[in-house]
Amino acid sequence: MMDFWPEFLASSSGREFVAGGFGGIAGIIAGYPLDTLRIRLQNTKNGSAFTIFKHMVVREGTASLYRGMAAPLASVTFQNAMVFQTYAVLSRACDSSVSPKDPASYKGVALGGTGTGALQSLLLSPVELIKIRLQLQKESQMTESIKGPIKLAKNIWTKEGLRGIYRGLGVTVMRDGPSHGLYFWTYEYMREQLHPGCRKSGEESLKTMLVAGGTAGVASWISCYPLDVVKSRLQAQTPSSLKYKGIIDCFRKSVHEEGYSVLWRGLGTAVTRAFIVNGAIFSAYEIALRLLFHNASIHTKETI
Template identity: 45%
Template sequence: MTEEVQLSQLYRISPAWQDFYAGGLGGVAGILTGQPLDTIRIRIQQRNSQPGTIWSYCRATVQREGLTSLFKGAAYPVTTIAVQSAVVFQTYGLSCRYLANRSGTPADQPVSLSKVYLAGMVAGTVQTAIITPVDLLKIRMQVQHAVPGSSNYVGSLKQLRNVLAMEGVTGLYRGLGVTLIRDIPSHGVYFGIYEWTREYLEPGSRMRGSENPWALFAAGGLAGVLSWFSVYPLDVIKSRLQADPRSESPYRGWIHCAKESYREEGGVVFWRGLTATLSRAFIVNAALFAVYEYSLNMMRRA
């Protein structure tokens, strides 16, 4: 074995860490493209929100609070998304390889879609520990109507201090139960739809890697849309539950939140903000998977 080959093997990134790094880069790309629509969807989902379209909410928000208001709460996901997304993709990759080995799947065959679904559910379970406090802090930032930079505006660090002072560390995990119920099945759908769609659009890409960026874009966007749609009512409940401190919230828990929301507004309440959410989901996940696969291919060829 030549010295060059020995060195290339020494510095080669393992598959698990390839998933980690590529997932982190993909997550950052997703957040940067989708934050304004995320702010709009959170506001539409809340109690006492007025009827309106994405554009009417966007226009009113910018006129009242300035353009930067669309990025309220972005600091939390931006500073954590690399780790969160990296953990999701690393867990997914490890789970797929484990299930493939357990079932004796040949090395030249892709893992079955049923195992992809199971691996996605494992990834959704693991990432909940990260996403729950991040989502809670982000939502608290997004629902305030103070202009960023004004004296009564609560910034990122102050928001965190307020939650810890009023509710303790456990306050950061308000909504953990409904987040788990949302994220476990939705991540199975997410990865399953993605793998099926990319293979349909570009046969053989699950084994050799994708060479068609449009196939990745479409597969990632469709996966994001269908995974969100499959659990959307749970997201509305979660957003409402996390918007207020426990002492000020009208809801005792997520089941009480669901019952009260239905009693006050009917079944339509569980689909509030769906258009904004699905629009954002396509953009974010198309960017995420495109960057993820590109990064993965680059590391595999190194």
């Protein structure tokens, strides 16, 4: 084990993996309260963001804003690490005409991001289901059998099986594939516009990282938000409260009962969170990657 980490970090994929993990942790910590507020808004018919926020803090305590954070925080390091590592591989594999010394083309970035988003859904879907169930819990509903992510996961597995754990997988893939393609493309395009030449040199300011990452997050969420609303509603269902038969049924019933505006409910909160979270993710990722490459080069020189 002592020899594993130096060798792992000496590889490009190893550094991408670790830097992606740091980015994921930064993103979760920065935006989780707004994510909880987004889920509450998507699953209620009445109340503004401020009203729901005030209700949660006054009646349930500040800790309610972080309810369910253990589930994504425990998995986000690995999940985000895999996302950035997979993206690094796929973005180059999708356009073999690019020289290994040059950054991936915008075509490769978009296709690699789409593939990465679809693949990560397999890991993300169960985590988001548990997170959403916990975020929607009221204090009066928190029995010992479903208190906390591990107990809730066991409860879902016992009562609903694999199908229950992966409820909403189809719409998660539909949401994450195209939106991740747009996400990575926007980030690479914006950082190059803000700091010409940085994609090749690998050098840009913290401001560029924050703005490019934040803009990428906003563009991604706007493009897939109606699907996210449907996904949240499907995953919030339990066997005793099945209202929707599937994606199309959920879409139809939601629009029929609450109008088309329901598909954009909570968008303001989501966009605000997206800018903060993704600015933090890409900044932490880029900074960690530079430090790891710097340490790796020092280690190589010392070895020589």
